[in-house]
Amino acid sequence: MAILIVDDNQVNLFLIEKILKRAGYENYLSFSSAREMFDYLQIDSPHPVERPADLILMDIMMPEIDGIVACRKLQETPHTRDIPVIFVTALEDSNKVAEALDVGGMDYVMKPINKTELLARIRVVLRLKYEKDWHKKHDEKIRNELELSMQVQTSLLSEPVDDSNLKIKASYLPANTLAGDLYYWHKIDENRYAVILLDMMGHGISASLVCMFISSILRDLIRVNPDPEHVIRELNRWMNSLNSRNQQIPYYFTAVYSVIDAREKTIEYVNAGHPSGYALIDGQRLEDLGSTTCAVGFFDAITVEKKILTYEDSAQLLLFTDGVPETAEKNGLAGMEYLQMAASSGWSNLAECEPIDLLLSKEQQTSASDDMCVVLIKAS
Secondary structure, three states, X not given: OOEEEEOOOHHHHHHHHHHHHHOOOOOEEEEOOHHHHHHHHOOOOOOOOOOOOOEEEEOOOOOOOOHHHHHHHHHHOOOOOOOOEEEEEOOOOHHHHHHHHHOOOOEEEEOOOOHHHHHHHHHHHHHHHXXXXXXXXXXXXXXXXXXXXXXXXXXXXXXXXXXXXXXXXXXXXXXXXOOOEEEEEEEOOOOEEEEEEEEEOOOHHHHHHHHHHHHHHHHHHHHHOOOHHHXXXXXXXXXXXXXXXXXXXXXXXXXXXXXXXXXXXXXEEEEEEOXXXXXXXXXXXXXXXXXXXXXXXXXXXXXXXXEEEEOOOOEEEXXXXXXXXXXXXXXXXXXXXHHHHHHOOOOOOHHHOOHHHHOOOHHHHHOOOOOEEEEEEEEO
16 A cells, blocks of 8 residues: 655655554655656656555645646546545635545545544545455456457357358447347358358347357257258247246347258248348349248247248348348438348449448448347359
8 A cells, every 4th residue: 555645845744654654554655746746656658657556645735736736637647547635735715625626636634634534534535445446457357258258259150151152241240349149150061051140139248148058059950950940949949948047037039040052042041030131032033031930039839930932043132130220210211121122232242341331331330229230141
């Protein structure tokens, strides 16, 4: 623990030092001016090294730089703004004392100094600082853990596919550090890919953890049997199993799961309560990939029936989570109608841009209040 004493009067410095020493505060430093304190704390250094300081006891009335100006400077400097300041002053001007507190002082003690009062105020301020430091370290730990969780979650997302007959690319814009959106695809064989886009209920840590759980289950399910009806039915069973152990907050998600077969030129899909995606067939016919069953995990048992689309030359699928039409509407666009029109475009420059950029400008993207995810699939 380090206490800094700042006063231009040597008698006052001596008196405060004696009070601190007798109370058991051995680690203190005295300065006869604010400038000396600034030099110690490296206030004006371009690369300051943090010096130990848990509390500053400072006079208000000092030559060159008074206590109010000094306190304001401390508050404006990142590495010193959290050091509490107790003013020790002979001023009886309440307006001046109020100004000192307004610039960041935590408390004040009037001269002549009452030992009991000074020590009591020191104990209170130090206790508050220790609590603040604890919360600061705790918050930093949480931020680091969230950053690690985000990296883990991002690592679960699939890399773009650029095969001769199939291209898949996604944009992923979480509203917070952790998101409830997830996309994944798996190459079944030389001609088939399984692709899913899902949106977990809620945001943040809990939704992210459930997403990671589902991602692990999903990989095993697709390897065993990628059929859309089987996968969605099994995911619903796993979600119910998870919810049975967690009665307080039941989880569910919406999803579009499809299997694209480039040889047979078919698209088999199930839409489980998800916003309609769109399939542009042979560059001419637009198909609405509307909901075919309810959200996964919402009911104990669900009826799942896949739909099959066929194409001759090409198929282009546009899938998205509900944050995309919501953001479009927020920016004066016609939501789903706007996305339906966008899906009718034959995007040939997919390799050079992000799918979300084909729908919303950078400025519009920054206005999103929900997670946004866009998946674009081109089969030929």
